[in-house]
Structure formats: C-alpha cells, structure tokens
Amino acid sequence: MITPSTEKNETAPPPLDATPARALGDFIRAHRERLSPLAVGLPPGPRRRTPGLRREEVAQLCGVSPTWYTWIEQGRPVSASADALARIAVALQLSRAERAYLFELAAQRDPAEPDPAAQDAPAALLQTVALIGAPAYVLDRQWNALRWNPQAADLFVGWLDGENDRNLLTYMFTMPRAQELVVDWETRARRLVAEFRADSIRHLNDAPTRALIDGLSSASDAFARFWASQDVGEREGGERAFNHPAHGRLVYHQITFKPAHREDLKLVILVGSE
Template sequence: MAASDPPQQASEPSGRQTEGQARSVRRAALGDFLRSVRARVSPESVGLPPGARRRTPGLRREEVAQLGDISVTWYTWIEQGRDVSVSPAVWARLANVLHLTRAERHYLFELAECADPEHGGELAEPLPEGLQDCVHSIEAPAYVLDRCWNVLARNEAMLQLFDGWPDRVQRPNLLRYIFLDPAAQQLVVDWELRARRVVAEFRADVAAYAEEPDVREVIDSLLRDSPVFAHWWRRQAVVEREGGSRAFRHPRQGVLNFRQITFRSAIRPDCKLVMLLAG
C-alpha cells in the first residue's frame, strides 16, 4: 500500500463535531498504542539482526512497515493518528508483527472499529467454565449470548421463564426463537415492537462481523424464513442493546415484569451476559 500525499480531511458540519472528535480520539489512542508496543519488540524476535546501535528501543517504523507489507509513509500516518483507511488484513499483519497478546489484539481491533479476520475461529471455543458458573450462581433469569445470539449458557430461572425453550432445541438461538417459534409471540408482551427493536439491536451488535460466515448464516436463514425479520432488516435501523423493561406472558404464571441488564464479558468479548431482574 503506498500513498504520496496525506489524506485530506473534510470539515464536518457543526452537528457532527462530537462524532468527529470521538474518531480523532480513537485514532490518537491507536497511534499511541502502536508506538508503545513497537518499542518493546526486539529485532531478533522478528528475524532481524539486532544492530550495533539503536537510538530507540524496539523496532523502527520502517521495519514494522516492511514486515507489515505497507509503505513507511502510510504506517507513519497511522502512528500519527491521521485519518487513513486501513483494511482488516493490514491490522492483522501489524498485530502479528508486534506480537500482540489476545487482549491487546482485541483492543487494537476495537480502536480500529473492524473485525479481526484471523481470530474468528476463537469464537467456536467452549465457554470458559467460570462464566458458566457465574450464570448458574445468579438467582434471576440469566443467560449468555455469543455474537450470533446463540445461547451458550443459561440458568434454571431462564429455562423456566422461557417455558423450557433452550432445552427443546439442539442449538438455541434467541433470534430464531423470536422470529420462528410461535411460542415467542405468546410469551413476549408487545412482540411486534420488541421484534422490530431486536433487529436493530442485532444489526448494531454485529456491524463489525456482518460478513463472517457464522453471522451471515444466521442473517441469511432469517431473511429466508421470516418475512418480519426481512422487513425490519432492510429498514437499516440501528440501536444499542441497552436493556430496560421487559414483560413476559408466562403460560402458568401470567404476566411477569423484568428489568434487563446486559454486560459484555472481558474474557470472551464476543459474549454478553444478560440478566432479567424482577421489577
């Protein structure tokens, strides 16, 4: 990748200054992070001769650029926090060159706002035992979703609330339940309103992974099998999965009201812990 002139940044309308400032902060943080990790990587660890004298520790910018197969100018702009377009493949090469840990790699791709093309396979790993224990220790209905909204863990309270649904299917998926299982329309109060919002939440949730095979399979199957999902998916609405009031019409216990709270897992960033607190 080569470039001769710095990219020009267009001035933003006053109403979008906050969004532009947020991007600028992320780019600056990304540049600071790359400089920091570059300084700790020894030339020997990447197959380069150590060199008799180096004014700064670690790798030089031109060495990182060479190993990452991009131009020195382009890499310099990245470290300077300039607004440049970098593909996921380039970020992955830089992560490998700089010997990033799993947490550091995740941080890099979070700042870059794109999906890691090389570490998607990690998402098929079993759920950490500690996270499963956490779910079962919660008295309120609780469950863990992965990025496709597959239910990876659930407690007994969640099983009872959903009238046994997660155990009735081989691979429970919350989206498929909501849009393809007739029982969901009876259980979820204001199902049409919730279904519309769920689609917008899912779109926001998987924005960086929309072309990954597992995510694409869920989307394509629902576009094929659920006219309601297809209608709202094509509307392009996006909202955060922010929780709030949830009501269920249980077949034996009547209407139950909850407050939904969602946490993202630090040890499995693709997973969310969802709790439904009475009230």
C-alpha cells in the same frame, strides 16, 4: 468584513486528535518512541535526535514503505490491513493487551486470534448459570442458547422448555407462543433485530449468521421488515414484561454481561421487579 471566526454557518471539522486514525497514530508513535534500537538489534548510532526508533527503522522492520508508515503515525486516513498491523505489533514488541488495543483502534480483527466461534464456551461461564437464582441463560454469537437454568426454562415457554429450537430470534419470530408471552411483542421484536444487527456486524457474512438471517427473512414477514429498516441499537437492559400462561403477569429487569475475551457470548439475567 466577516472573519472566519464570526461566520455561524460554517462548521469547523473536528480536531485531528479526535479521529480514530489520530488515536491509532498516537498509540503507534508512543510505542515506537519507547522502544530502544538495542531492543531490536540495531546500533544506537550518532546524533539520534528522537527517543526510541526512527520511523524509517520501524518501516524497515515491518516491511512497509516509510511514507506509508509516516502517514499512519500522522493520523491520515490511509488503509491499514490486518497483516500490516500485525507486523507493526511485532516490530514494536507489543504485549498481548497492547496488541489487542491496537486492533481495536484500527477496527480490525487480529489474524493471530482464533475465531471465537470455533472455541467452546468457558465451562465456568456455563456453570455460573446454575448458581443464579433468577432466570438466566447464555447466548452464542448467533443468539443460540447454550445453557439456561430451571427458572429460565419455566419463564420462556416454547423456547427453553421441552424440545425446541434454542435460537432466540427464531423463537421470537416463528413461534406464536412468543407473541403471547412477551408484552408489547412488536416493540420488543423490532428492538431485538436492531440489537442483533449491531451485535453481528463483525460476522455478518459468516455462513451461520447469513443462513439465520436469510432463513428468518423467508419465514417471518415481521423479521424481514425490521431487518430491511436498517435500525441499529445497543443491547440494553431495562424492564421486560411477560404474560405467563401459568404465573400471570411477570415483570423483570434484564441485565446482560459479556465475558472478558469472549465478547461473542452473553450472560443474560432477569431480575425480578419489586
């Protein structure tokens, strides 16, 4: 007789505490247990066997059913809207950092947070570009260059010099000079599209992003083909080589930074390779 522990073809499911839903439930429960009834205006009451608030009390404060609240604490795969999560954050008196962490665990955008696209880029970030001795530039969420230094303008002919469209994807896929400048253009271009797909997932249906994708799909067969491949990749550093019309072959190592609280922006630096 074969016992379950000796069967090799059966794949055991991951432990419950390994799931995002379980992590969300654990986080909510921990903060419920550390919040006293008096802190929310409730009497302590006799025979309180659990620390902090009861689940039923939090559910009442949030205006949700006790069953639904219990399920979310238990890590069950229930749907949690941004509005419901916001009410839980208020009921549990979460700090700003704790509230942000709650929404990250739930993979939801906090409705109380302003849309990053509607905010100006931090002045200090833009000023930093001028202080960097290597080619450097700042991209917004659609990968338009917001600021760049003279070294970047000198390197990226046809993009950051003169009067050109400042979108990186538009440059790569519609400007012949990009194919001349970037070594192994097709590999880099394919990778760039995979990185943009991953980077834009949260605002893929926003009008500016949609217009950019649709426009490039019509203007460039290569972009349309790469986008249709559904490849997804993280924006990586590493070696970047260029065949510059004035300086010959140049090799850099790319480093990308995301400012705290503004992950829709990127500071890209190209450090010369020795």
